Structure formats: structure tokens, C-alpha cells
Amino acid sequence: MMLDFRSLMSKADLSAVLEPDLFLLESKTSVELEKLSCQWFKTYLYSAFDEEIYFSKNIDFICFRSLPRDDYASLEDEIVDTVSNELSVLKIRDYQKSSRSPNWRFLDIFREITSTTRKIEASSNLIRYCATLRLSWYLYVAEIILSQRFKVLLCFADMQPQENLLAQLSKIVFPDRITATLQHGLYADYQEFETVNVVNYKNHVCDYFLAWGEDTKRLIEKYNKNAHVLICGKPSVFGLPISKRNQAVSCPDILVVTDQRIFQEYNERLVGMAVQVAEKLNVDVFVRFHPSNNKRIIKDKYPTIKELKYIKKDYIILGVTTSMVYEGLVMGYRAFQMQSDLYCPRFPENLIFSDPSGLESLIKSSANQSVAECQSFGKSFIDAVGDSSLNNYRKALLTLQSNAN
Template structure:
């Protein structure tokens, strides 16, 4: 049986977050998504590996493209960024609503309104499933199988005997009892294999469920190269005059504001330019006053140093040898060296002074074990083994 509570977990959690638009607003959104969308998929053909991504973000697109490049172009099909709005209702949606009625009571709901909303979302995911089912493939590679669509695909096709794999799309923190939907990152893994960046996440995945098969493959790319990065590697860092503050997702807005306030004062005291890297979900207008006089979106690897809160970009910059420091808070996050954590300007000065001889590249190995060509080789090795039924020899029992 498919676990529909797992498929719909994020939607159910999201209803609380979207309470502001009201019941009618939520139902209208669900109806529009179900009936007034069309899917633009690649040409349907047989392939060994079907790569699928439901999360829409530029950096996610790049990551999936990198991983997919580890198998031959003739062996793969990539399905991504496929949803388009339509002015005409999709006739198939009406058929799906009728066909799935026996599943109307197959998941948890706290009210009839919530059940109707979740049912509409489930019907939408089944529309996507029907479209994906037209492909003939041997291995389904999902970008993030905790997401509703991908969770349904993983459960459905694994029950059909297909090989299923999911990638790691960020560094996952163990939230324990902290209330956040992000717990699904490690609690929900319906795919047979999980391809991890490093041991830190691999161990979290393994201890969060039974019989998890984890293979550490690293992350093929960690940042966009720039002339400044080349200068750093040649020991010519004297000309670097900006540092970067990496903002977190909106649920940590309070910490973003506090961190920005500290770093604005630090920038003034050091006569340095402050570069702000916004999270894709941030409302930049909200931070306009705090960030007045700052620049944004310069290359991270050109920074004198990088400061953040819980963003995995901190660990990715470690791979490139860029000094990174974490703003202290009570929010659960990925493990981070205690001697690189600060909660005030004076504290930051102390940890920066103590970190002058720190080898940040070595520190990164726990989080991103391989990168660049070495990582691509690991992915290629895994997919080749999986294709030939030898993957069991690769996964780690952590």
C-alpha cells in the first residue's frame, strides 16, 4: 500500500503556514493547479535512467544536470520544470478525480475541508504520475523524494519493481523535536538508494530509518568559479574587499535580521563592503533598509570570508577553502565546528583571529566528501553498478 500520509505530509503542514489566505483561497489554489495546468515533458522514449525534479530552482537545475551528466546522453531522459498554466481545464483531471474517489479516506485529515484540499492535491500528483508512466525506463532517479510528487513516484514505481534512487539536495540538520516541515528530509525516504554528499548526512539518513541504503558520492559543483577565486588560490587575496552574509529561508527571518544587524556594524568598523546572498524565497524589500549600502549576489568564492546561519552554502564554501563563520542561535542545524561560531562582533573578531591557520578544505570532508570530477566519477560508478545489478556492493552500512 502507498503511504498517502507521507505523500501529503508537506501539503498538510503547509496548510497551517497558508492560513492567511483562508479556506476558500487554499481550495481555489488547489483547484487551479489540478484543472488548469498542462505538463511539458520531453519526447517520450525508452531510457535506462529517468531523472525527475519537481523543485523549481536554478541551482537545483544545475545540480541535477551535473549528476545526470555522469551517465551517457543516450541512456537518460530528464523531466524538470514541466508545469505550465492553462486557460482551459484539463479533461483528464476530471477523470482522475472520479477514479481516485476510493482513496478519499486513505489519509489523515483534521477536518472535511482539509480532506478535500489534500484530495485535490493527491489528484494533481496522480496526473503527473500518469504522465511519467508513459516512459519506459529501468531506473528512476529522483531529485528529492521527500517532496509530494516525487514521494508518490518513488513509492509507486518501487512497488512496480523499478530501481529507485534519490539525491541529496542540501545539507540536512537533525531537528529532533523542533517543529519544522524539514524533518521530511531524513524521515521520508521511499527510494531504495540515497546518494549522499558526505558522511554527516549519510549517518543522519541511516539512523532515521531501517534498511537505508546510502552511497556517498559528493557534490559535483559547489560554487561558480570566478577570477577572484583564482586569485585566492594564487595567494593574491590582498585585493579582496568584500565579505558575504548568506541569508536563510523565511522561517528563520528573526535570525536573518539579527545577523544582518551585527554584520552591518562590522562592515562599518572595518570599511569593508558587505555582499548579501539572499535565499531564493526571501522578500528582498523586507531587508531593504537593513541592507542599504550593501551589494548583493557577488560570487561567494570571491569573499574575504562568509557568514551564515544554517545555510549549507557555508559548508560548500569550506570545500573551496573560503573562511566561513556561523552565527549562533538555538535553531537546530548541520554540525559546525564550535570554534567557528560567534554571537557578537567581539566574538567574531576572536574566532576570526583564531582561525587564521585553519584548513577549511579539510574541515569540509565530513559534509562534502568529493567534488568536481571526483564526485562525477562516484556518481558514474554507482549508476553503472546499479544498471548491472552490482550496487549492493557500494552502499554503506553506517
């Protein structure tokens, strides 16, 4: 199926599609942009949609994920597999493959949409050119997927450019089909704070949003008045087993889960507090670093800490905004949030600390908290886990499939 992209582009919200890309491009120098444009052109010209992805004539669910991460793959599989035995499900991921011959369809699309992309709001023509390259690839992929017969398009994260465009076009071309998106992380309300992360809730375009908990439901509905949000929870936490509380241990070792690199100041302050308290309580401090962190800075500043990659026992978990500190609560750990002025979902006041003495008091006063008590604190962030969450997703997916009939 060949799509009329000139017509479709006039109906789609390109600002929602390209916002993450433009945010990145506007941060680059002219030299960096020239290098990036050459790299992208060569990559897309000699790339193609993976022909080994099998399409059938009648598909209930096309599950599309553009974000390549092992934990994302695991989350998607758990959710989708709740209905894969009885419904026709096609999972599309890792779909971009290198090609020896040029991708002429990509070039055709590039030429076709140039008159439209000249209107993109950007600070330079070079940025518009880069954005046009990206958009041409997104359209090439979307055209292939939309040529298939399916009932429900289930995006993994519909704020991502490729998924956002695919969902928009599906709704325009096939209004009788259903579009839905999963939640891939905890979203904070950034209000007027300038960050690309606002796309997580601002650029929600699917018919349905399958949320982890009430906190996210409120956020999505605040910015999308017509959103249909179904609360399903999160089946499991990648790398974080349910706490097996040993009540005989009043204070296990402390685990600090850091935030991304831009919050380095908070990461260092958090680790510093943890080290002070650990010395008093005679326990060790472990740190699970965010992938973007420069680990050496914190390791050199606090040489007694130990890096942790896999969690195999109980810990006191400390964090600020990273998902794992919230997930720690839901999995039954004694988890506490450091006070900050960052935009993030807030813990209950009785689980927030601002200095070492406050943290020490929280740890001591929580010695007898049960796994169930900790889980109840995190319910607004993640409503259900395990089989309970899987059952919620199964019901939600069957509802989507039924509504598309």
C-alpha cells in the same frame, strides 16, 4: 497503462506523500482554502502532461525533478550527464503544460480515489478536498511515467509529494526496478521541533540515497534503518567559485549569507555583528539574501551594507544554517558559523562565534589558513567537489543501472 489506483492507494504511504501539502493547507484560513481549491481545480482541469517529452521503448534512467529552480537544474544536469553518453537517459522537468480542453483523466482519477482520501487525517473536509486535488494530479503524472519501460527512476528530491508518490508506486508496481534520489540541500536533524523540513530525511522512500557527505548519511540512516546511502559529494556550488586565496590580504571583505525569512532575528543579529567587526577591520560588508527575505528591513537597519548577487572574489563568509556557509568551507573560503539554538549541522567548535569580539579573533587567527585547510573542515558536509564528485556519481549511477539488470 491504466493503474488500479484504489488498490495502489491501500499499499502506498499517503501520509508521506501529502505531508508537505497538508502542512501548508493546515496553515490556511477557510477563506484562503476556498480560494486555493478553486484555483487548483481550474489549474489541474486545464493542465496536461507535456506531450513534447520524448519517451523511448527502453530507458536506462528516468530522471524526474518536480522542483523548478535554475541551480537545481544545473546540479541535476551535471550529475546525470556523467552517464548520458553511454546510457539511455530521459530527463523529465517542466512537464505541466496548460491545455485548452479539460483533462478528463484527471477527473476520472479524482472520482476514483475520493473514497480513499476521505480517510486523510485533516482538520476539515475542505483540506481533504484540496489534498485530493493535489493527489489526483500526482497520480495522473505518475500513471504516464510508469507506463514507460525503464530500469532506474532517479528522483531529484524524493520527499517532494510528486516524487515521493512516483517512487512508492514504482516500487509497488515494478519491484525489480531501482529507485534512487539525489540530495538537494543540507538537512538538519530537527528532532521534536515542528517544521515541515523533517520530510527531507523522514520521508525518504527510494532504494538508494546519493548523499553529499557523511553528515547527511548519518541523518538518513538514523531515520531509515534500511537505507542504502552512497556518498558522492556535490559537483559544483551554484554561484560560488573555488576560493583563489590571496595570502597578501589578511582580511578580505565580509560576506553574510542569510537564512530564510522565519529566521529574521538571527539574520539581523548576524549582519549586526559583521558590521561591527568590519568597521574595526576597515573592510566592507556584503549580504547575499535568501530569496524569502524582506531585504528592506536589514538594508534600512544597516545602511552601510551592500547587496551581492554574484561572487567574483574572495570573502570571509558568515552564516548560520543556509547551505552556502557550508559550501563556502568546501570551496576553500574562510567561513564561520554564528552560534545559535537552531537545528542545523554544526561547524567545528573552532569555527563558531557568538559575539563580535569572538568573530574578530577568528578572522585574525585564520589569516594564514590555506584553501586546503578550509576544505578539510567542510568534508563531512560535502565529501567531494569537481571531477572527484562527478566520478563518484558516475560510479554510483552505473552501479544502479547494473543492479537493475
